[in-house]
Amino acid sequence: MKFRTMCLWAAAACLISAGASAQSRGTGWEFGADVVYQNSQDIDFDGGTTVAFGSDVGISAFAGYRFNDRLEVQFGLDWSTVDYDATRVREEPPLATVTASGDMETIAPFIKGNFNFMTGPITPFVSAGLGYSFIDTNIPDAPPQVGCWWDPWYGEICTTYQSTKTTEAFTYNAGVGVRWDVSTGYSLRLLYEMHWYDLDHASSAEFDQIKLGVLMRY
DSSP states (O other): OHHHHHHHHHHHHHHHHHHHHHTOOOSEEEEEEEEEEEOOEEEEBGGGOEEEEOOEEEEEEEEEEESSSSEEEEEEEEEEEEEEEEEEEOSSSSOOEEEEEEEEEEEEEEEEEEEESOSSSEEEEEEEEEEEEEEEEEEEOSOOEEEEEEETTTEEEEEEEOOEEEEEEEEEEEEEEEEEOOSSSEEEEEEEEEEEEOOTTBSOOEEEEEEEEEEEEO
């Protein structure tokens, strides 16, 4: 009986060891995508202007390289569209306020490093990185214009378009999360991340995000 129990324990240990070996990250590439939930945030600008951003959902796509079980680098692209309400103070007397509403679209390529605390299939990790954001406020900054072009099937087509106020900014991010290597081929992860935007004339521009994603390992 004792011998049989020892054999069962030995077999279980072998299975666990084999499973851990099969799920080992090691060196290699990985590709994935996240669903991004961005929390609401108020930002103050010079001159008394304030902008209240609502919460919304975006997406993120990335590729990464694993140097070993613990250290990896990722590069990718974040995309989001967030509703906002802005209150601006006129510079000319009387100093009345002007309100506006719209949606801000942001595209941000990034690079970041991740450090996994454990080598097993489930591990907490921390991340830090930087990026560059291209922001479209969708606020018109010129009169509407008509543009025309020739379509090979329909002939001349003319449409009205209007340019909008855009800006760019460096971004920095730091996060903490947990990763689960479900099988030899793919992983799941949950990440809380804080983003800081280097915006002109803003006292502090920061957004917190929650990312839930899946990635394929090679």
